[in-house]
Amino acid sequence: MMTLVTGSTGFIGNHVAHFLAKRGERLRLLVRRDSDREGLAALDQEVCLGDLRDKAALRRALSGCRSVYHVAAAYKLWSRDPRELYSSNVAGTRNLLEVARQAGVDRVVYTSSVGAIATPRDGTPVTEQTPSSLDRMTGHYKRSKYLAEQEALRYAAAGLPVVIVCPTAPVGEGDFKPTPTGKIIKDFLAGKMPAYLDTGLNLVDVRDVARGHWLAAEHAGRGERYLLGSENLSLHQILERLACVSGRKAPRLRLPYSVAWTAGTACEAWSRLTGKAPAIPLDSVRMARYAMFADCSKARRDLGFDPGPVDLALARAVSWFTQRGRS
Numbered sequence: 094m095m096t097l098v099t100g101s102t103g104f105i106g107n108h109v110a111h112f113l114a115k116r117g118e119r120l121r122l123l124v125r126r127d128s129d130r131e132g133l134a135a136l137d138q139e140v141c142l143g144d145l146r147d148k149a150a151l152r153r154a155l156s157g158c159r160s161v162y163h164v165a166a167a168y169k170l171w172s173r174d175p176r177e178l179y180s181s182n183v184a185g186t187r188n189l190l191e192v193a194r195q196a197g198v199d200r201v202v203y204t205s206s207v208g209a210i211a212t213p214r215d216g217t218p219v220t221e222q223t224p225s226s227l228d229r230m231t232g233h234y235k236r237s238k239y240l241a242e243q244e245a246l247r248y249a250a251a252g253l254p255v256v257i258v259c260p261t262a263p264v265g266e267g268d269f270k271p272t273p274t275g276k277i278i279k280d281f282l283a284g285k286m287p288a289y290l291d292t293g294l295n296l297v298d299v300r301d302v303a304r305g306h307w308l309a310a311e312h313a314g315r316g317e318r319y320l321l322g323s324e325n326l327s328l329h330q331i332l333e334r335l336a337c338v339s340g341r342k343a344p345r346l347r348l349p350y351s352v353a354w355t356a357g358t359a360c361e362a363w364s365r366l367t368g369k370a371p372a373i374p375l376d377s378v379r380m381a382r383y384a385m386f387a388d389c390s391k392a393r394r395d396l397g398f399d400p401g402p403v404d405l406a407l408a409r410a411v412s413w414f415t416q417r418g419r420s
Contacts (some may be wrong), residue, residue, distance in 0.1 A: 100165030107132040108303035145185025151192040171374040175233040182237035218386040232376030249316035258314035261295035261322030266413035289347040293384030297321040298406035310398040323400040325386040
């Protein structure tokens with residue numbers, strides 16, 4: 094049986110592809126022509142060149158496939174043209190689900206995000222049942238992921254065997270671009286974090302996230318949604334753990350939110366003039382105003398999802414970023 098994976102050149106998608114390959118699944122990877130394929134070198138796979146916005150390419154990619162892991166997404170907290178986020182994340186997801194429906198696939202695992210769930214302002218961890226709406230999404234990335242998830246739910250209600258997984262903030266090796274969480278680690282190692290905000294994240298080992306995708310494919314019911322996360326940590330706690338595994342000192346200065354807001358506003362104003370991505374995207378500051386904690390007990394209970402401690406994943410991430418910095 095052939096399995097299609099989208100987003101295999103990205104952080105989570107690459108780990109999903111490697112996990113499935115180790116299980117002996119025959120893989121076909123939908124890859125854009127301009128994608129960096131560095132992380133695919135060790136995989137035994139068939140590459141299909143194409144884009145989520147091209148239905149003809151999707152039909153070729155899905156031919157003969159019974160399972161689909163749709164991990165691909167435009168993951169940007171700033172874009173010169175936000176329409177590209179909706180084109181890739183919403184229209185692209187709709188295209189893939191429609192072609193999968195026509196192809197009669199047995200299972201689709203759609204990778205959403207904890208960001209598609211509204212963050213409670215009192216710091217309460219989100220669950221799969223936390224009330225959410227489009228107007229409570231911060232920024233275009235979260236809005237696009239929320240709308241894409243609504244597409245997945247709509248197709249599930251119409252009978253397509255879709256299940257949804259919502260990773261929190263994965264960490265580990267292979268964060269090539271890097272993700273916003275990976276950038277925290279990279280900036281910390283480069284000495285570019287003299288201060289921190291009073292916020293928090295739910296961290297999870299990216300290897301556990303990959304296994305969680307497979308568990309959802311094996312055990313989840315149609316239309317079910319599962320948070321895949323591990324430990325709720327303040328940003329200060331994350332930096333202290335990074336200090337322990339790297340030997341570097343964690344910053345002691347806590348930055349007021351108003352100062353971060355001013356810095357983000359200035360960075361985005363400069364970006365509008367230069368067209369370059371801001372060092373501090375304003376949406377990242379807005380998201381950091383409230384801790385993004387998660388309760389992942391549903392995945393533990395229903396799927397047997399049992400993530401390990403994140404310290405080992407942080408150590409692997411530190412080693413990986415350090416080695417890349419030396420090369």
